[in-house]
Amino acid sequence: MPHAGEARYDVVGIGNALVDVIAHADDHFIEQHGLVKGSMTLVETDRAVDLYRALGSAVEMSGGSAANTMCGVASFGGRAAYLGKVSDDELGDVFGHDLLAVGVTFRPGRPATEVPTGRCIIVVTPDAQRTMNTYLGVSSLLCPPDLDEDTIAGGRVLYMEGYLYDRDDAKAAFRRAAEVAHEAGRQVSLTLSDSFCVDRHRDDFLGLIADEVDLLFGNDDELCSLYRTDSFDEAIAAVRRDCPMAAITVGADGSYVVTSDDVVHVRAEPVARVIDTTGAGDLYAAGFLYGLTHDRPLPECGRLGSVAASEVISHVGPRPLVELRTLAS
Amino acid sequence: MPHAGEARYDVVGIGNALVDVIAHADDHFIEQHGLVKGSMTLVETDRAVDLYRALGSAVEMSGGSAANTMCGVASFGGRAAYLGKVSDDELGDVFGHDLLAVGVTFRPGRPATEVPTGRCIIVVTPDAQRTMNTYLGVSSLLCPPDLDEDTIAGGRVLYMEGYLYDRDDAKAAFRRAAEVAHEAGRQVSLTLSDSFCVDRHRDDFLGLIADEVDLLFGNDDELCSLYRTDSFDEAIAAVRRDCPMAAITVGADGSYVVTSDDVVHVRAEPVARVIDTTGAGDLYAAGFLYGLTHDRPLPECGRLGSVAASEVISHVGPRPLVELRTLAS
Numbered sequence: 172m173p174h175a176g177e178a179r180y181d182v183v184g185i186g187n188a189l190v191d192v193i194a195h196a197d198d199h200f201i202e203q204h205g206l207v208k209g210s211m212t213l214v215e216t217d218r219a220v221d222l223y224r225a226l227g228s229a230v231e232m233s234g235g236s237a238a239n240t241m242c243g244v245a246s247f248g249g250r251a252a253y254l255g256k257v258s259d260d261e262l263g264d265v266f267g268h269d270l271l272a273v274g275v276t277f278r279p280g281r282p283a284t285e286v287p288t289g290r291c292i293i294v295v296t297p298d299a300q301r302t303m304n305t306y307l308g309v310s311s312l313l314c315p316p317d318l319d320e321d322t323i324a325g326g327r328v329l330y331m332e333g334y335l336y337d338r339d340d341a342k343a344a345f346r347r348a349a350e351v352a353h354e355a356g357r358q359v360s361l362t363l364s365d366s367f368c369v370d371r372h373r374d375d376f377l378g379l380i381a382d383e384v385d386l387l388f389g390n391d392d393e394l395c396s397l398y399r400t401d402s403f404d405e406a407i408a409a410v411r412r413d414c415p416m417a418a419i420t421v422g423a424d425g426s427y428v429v430t431s432d433d434v435v436h437v438r439a440e441p442v443a444r445v446i447d448t449t450g451a452g453d454l455y456a457a458g459f460l461y462g463l464t465h466d467r468p469l470p471e472c473g474r475l476g477s478v479a480a481s482e483v484i485s486h487v488g489p490r491p492l493v494e495l496r497t498l499a500s
Numbered sequence: 501m502p503h504a505g506e507a508r509y510d511v512v513g514i515g516n517a518l519v520d521v522i523a524h525a526d527d528h529f530i531e532q533h534g535l536v537k538g539s540m541t542l543v544e545t546d547r548a549v550d551l552y553r554a555l556g557s558a559v560e561m562s563g564g565s566a567a568n569t570m571c572g573v574a575s576f577g578g579r580a581a582y583l584g585k586v587s588d589d590e591l592g593d594v595f596g597h598d599l600l601a602v603g604v605t606f607r608p609g610r611p612a613t614e615v616p617t618g619r620c621i622i623v624v625t626p627d628a629q630r631t632m633n634t635y636l637g638v639s640s641l642l643c644p645p646d647l648d649e650d651t652i653a654g655g656r657v658l659y660m661e662g663y664l665y666d667r668d669d670a671k672a673a674f675r676r677a678a679e680v681a682h683e684a685g686r687q688v689s690l691t692l693s694d695s696f697c698v699d700r701h702r703d704d705f706l707g708l709i710a711d712e713v714d715l716l717f718g719n720d721d722e723l724c725s726l727y728r729t730d731s732f733d734e735a736i737a738a739v740r741r742d743c744p745m746a747a748i749t750v751g752a753d754g755s756y757v758v759t760s761d762d763v764v765h766v767r768a769e770p771v772a773r774v775i776d777t778t779g780a781g782d783l784y785a786a787g788f789l790y791g792l793t794h795d796r797p798l799p800e801c802g803r804l805g806s807v808a809a810s811e812v813i814s815h816v817g818p819r820p821l822v823e824l825r826t827l828a829s
Contacts, residue, residue, distance in 0.1 A: 194601075228571075228598045228819060231560035242557075261590040261616070269557045272523075287590070490557060 175327075175356030180276070181249040181464035183326030185318075185348055186237025187310040187334050188255030188279075189289045190262040191449070191489060194229040196294045201302060208296065211303040211365045213337060219306040222292050231262070232488050233269035234291055235310070236364060237332040239450050239489045243457025243479050245274045246495040249464060252276035252322050254348075258309045262288040269490075280317030284309060293449055295487070301449040305334075314340035315347045323348050324355035327464045328386070330456065333364035333393075336372045349383035362456055363389035366396040373397060380413050386463075387417040388456045394419050407434060418459050418473060420452055420480070428459075428473045437473030440481035450489030454479035458495070475499060504656075504685030509605070510578040510793035512655030514647075514677055515566025516639040516663050517584030517608075518618045519591040520778070520818060523558040525623045530631060537625065540632040540694045542666060548635040551621050560591070561817050562598035563620055564639070565693060566661040568779050568818045572786025572808050574603045575824040578793060581605035581651050583677075587638045591617040598819075609646030613638060622778055624816070630778040634663075643669035644676045652677050653684035656793045657715070659785065662693035662722075665701045678712035691785055692718035695725040702726060709742050715792075716746040717785045723748050736763060747788050747802060749781055749809070757788075757802045766802030769810035779818030783808035787824070804828060 201208050204222060214222070223229075241251040253275050257263035259282070266288060270277045289308035293301050313335065323329055329352040335341040349359045361384045363369050369376055369389075376397060380387060387410060389397070394406040394417075403421075407429055410417045417429040425439040458479035462472030478498050482491050530537050533551060543551065552558075570580040582604050586592035588611070595617060599606045618637035622630050642664065652658055658681040664670040678688045690705075690713045692698050698705055698718075705726060709716060716739060718726070723735040723746075732750075736758055739746045746758040754768040787808035791801030807827050811820050 223597060224600075227601045228562070229594070229601070230817070231594060233557070265558070265560060268552060271553075272556045272558070488559070 178327040179250065179325035180252045180322070181326065182241065182244045182328045182330050182460045183252045183254065183323055184237035184241040184330045185254045185335065185344070186235050186332040187289060187305070187307060188238060188257045188266055189235040189291045189305065189310060190266055191232055191234030191291050191293050192223065192229045193232065193293045193295060193449070193487060194226040196226060196296065198296055200294065201296060206294065206302045206304070208302050209300050210367055211305055211334065214304045214306055216306065219290070219292060219304065222304055226292070226294065230487070231265065232490070233266050234489045236334055236362065236453050237330055238270065239453035240330060240457045240460070241275045242270065242273050242490045243454045243495060244461050246491045247458065247461040247475070247499060248496045249461045252278060252326060254278045254280065254317070254319060254322065256280050256309050256313050256317060258284070258286060258288045260288050262290060276322070278319040278322050280313065284312065286312065295447050295449070299445040299448050299484070301447060311338045311341065313344050315344050318344055318348055318351070320351045323351045324357070326352070326357060328358045328360055328460055330360045330362070330460060332362050333368050333376065336368060336375060342375060345379065346383070349379070353383065358385040359383050360386035360388065360460070362452065363387070363393035363397060366392040369393050369396040377413070385415050387414045388452070388459070389417070390420045390422070390452060418455070418476065420455050425477060426455065426473050428469045430469070435470050435473065437470060437477060440477045442481045442485050445484050447487045448484050450483040451480045453489060454483040454491065507656040508579065508654035509581045509651070510655065511570065511573045511657045511659050511789045512581045512583065512652050513566035513570040513659045514583045514664065514673070515564050515661040516618060516634070516636060517567060517586045517595050518564040518620045518634065518639060519595055520561055520563030520620050520622050521552065521558045522561065522622045522624060522778070522816060523555040525555060525625065527625055529623065530625060535623065535631045535633070537631050538629050539696055540634055540663065543633045543635055545635065548619070548621060548633065551633055555621070555623065559816070560594065561819070562595050563818045565663055565691065565782050566659055567599065568782035569659060569786045569789070570604045571599065571602050571819045572783045572824060573790050575820045576787065576790040576804070576828060577825045578790045581607060581655060583607045583609065583646070583648060583651065585609050585638050585642050585646060587613070587615060587617045589617050591619060605651070607648040607651050609642065613641065615641065624776050624778070628774040628777050628813070630776060640667045640670065642673050644673050647673055647677055647680070649680045652680045653686070655681070655686060657687045657689055657789055659689045659691070659789060661691050662697050662705065665697060665704060671704060674708065675712070682712065687714040688712050689715035689717065689789070691781065692716070692722035692726060695721040698722050698725040706742070714744050716743045717781070717788070719749045719751070719781060747805065749784050754806060755784065755802050757798045759798070764799050764802065766799060766806060769806045771810045771814050774813050776816045777813050779812040780809045782818060783812040783820065
């Protein structure tokens with residue numbers, strides 16, 4: 172690995188730039204519209220319009236998995252940058268504003284086309300679970316020429332979301348981004364994002380992990396899907412063979428930080444009442460990455476992940492409402 | 501007054517159709533940007549852009565004073581319709597969706613122009629006060645030909661927001677709407693909206709009230725501004741001369757329901773913690789109008805107003821998050 176120069180950013184994220192459209196509905200709505208609770212489904216325009224029409228009053232706020240993570244890193248006091256595509260429309264303005272507002276550097280790639288900014292229709296059920304229906308819009312057009320390679324080379328850790336893996340151009344962009352990062356002596360991390368997404372692209376994920384990933388994020392379902400097993404222990408053993416480091420969340424049971432040397436369990440932080448689980452995994456990754464890039468021991472990285480996740484699930488919306496640095500001590 | 505036919509709506513509202521952009525900031529921000537806490541200021545594009553750029557992460561949700569009120573009426577189980585102008589853009593779609601989602605009939609007037617949908621940048625300070633900066637956009641282009649007169653004639657009570665009074669075309673639309681309502685044997689109500697707005701247009705407000713208004717809403721500041729007095733008692737005495745009925749809120753002290761016969765004090769409902777006062781007056785009017793159109797005694801109308809206001813100030817955002825009918829008993 173080449174010698175790494177001084178980093179301008181702690182973490183550089185790449186992902187689908189989306190504005191979340193969040194509404195509450197009951198289990199009957201989930202059933203009636205054939206949704207799979209807790210999952211992310213890609214939808215085309217017509218389906219997005221139909222679902223939106225059927226939903227009650229909604230709130231719009233910036234989202235996007237890796238973008239949420241970068242906002243979390245910034246909220247801890249870290250230096251974060253984000254690469255993702257928006258259009259020159261109102262939701263695109265909202266997305267860009269909300270990154271800059273928390274101090275995340277935004278590199279939107281080449282000028283956008285007529286395709287609108289992507290959005291994710293999130294249905295929150297009374298059990299606080301979120302079910303996501305994503306209209307990718309312009310975000311899915313990310314391809315290698317959109318990458319600001321200087322920014323990627325200037326970040327200690329590159330962070331990429333698996334959701335982007337649904338398009339071939341984005342896969343190519345991932346490969347290229349990982350190369351750029353490694354050539355600059357940086358670490359490359361990936362989050363699996365969704366067990367159905369893993370199922371659709373298992374071989375590509377396994378290849379990328381073997382070739383390029385230094386740190387893998389995911390939850391137990393995603394990891395089991397990746398290794399086609401029902402046994403979490405088997406999946407953990409497999410990831411220890413494939414990847415130098417992994418941080419795997421297990422819901423209310425916390426997380427496991429996995430290296431070739433060790434498997435460390437980290438407890439979840441207690442939450443008075445879980446309101447909306449949107450962003451839990453994104454913010455866990457934020458805390459972990461902040462710790463890692465500030466040379467904290469791995470169990471402490473996991474604890475910072477738990478702290479960030481506990482904040483974001485205690486309110487509606489995928490990004491922290493308080494400065495996470497104030498919770499970190 | 502002509503005999504009123506059967507009504508299709510309990511209340512028909514006319515107002516500035518706005519999407520709220522809500523962000524939190526401290527008193528220093530208010531001072532630094534020369535804002536007047538608790539007031540509504542009209543801003544042009546440049547100022548709106550500058551303020552938005554300076555603000556932290558924001559949440560977008562449908563607002564607009566009279567639109568909030570109509571959503572409240574619907575949330576009680578009443579039949580409400582709304583007239584206001586949006587553009588064919590993303591925020592316009594959001595605004596229309598959120599009315600339909602709660603069962604409010606939306607009459608957007610003639611097709612919109614190139615002017616974008618209006619928005620209101622709301623800064624919420626730690627004391628839960630909101631300071632509003634409104635870029636009116638297409639909403640201010642409402643003029644008489646936009647009025648769906650059938651809808652106005654079909655509502656038991658017409659409800660108009662004083663905010664619209666900043667444009668001459670809208671003043672003409674108010675006059676026309678009031679005529680249509682009265683010709684159909686309906687009641688006409690008006691909310692004063694903002695003490696600075698009242699100050700800018702005092703004579704026009706007084707003229708409209710004398711000629712057309714059967715029921716006046718406002719708070720103590722607005723009423724005192726209307727009658728150029730520091731004495732609330734004087735202002736109450738004056739409104740009793742000018743208007744058959746008035747419902748005047750006095751913050752945490754509740755409200756006064758004022759007729760030529762009587763002045764009744766109604767207590768505020770207790771609130772565990774006030775989070776954001778945006779929409780307090782709008783929802784008070786909703787409860788009052790629901791009660792009035794369901795033949796409840798006036799003190800009960802005031803109580804329903806208090807119930808609705810207490811719900812909306814206990815969370816971020818200008819519209820109820822629960823079905824108000826469940827709180828009404």
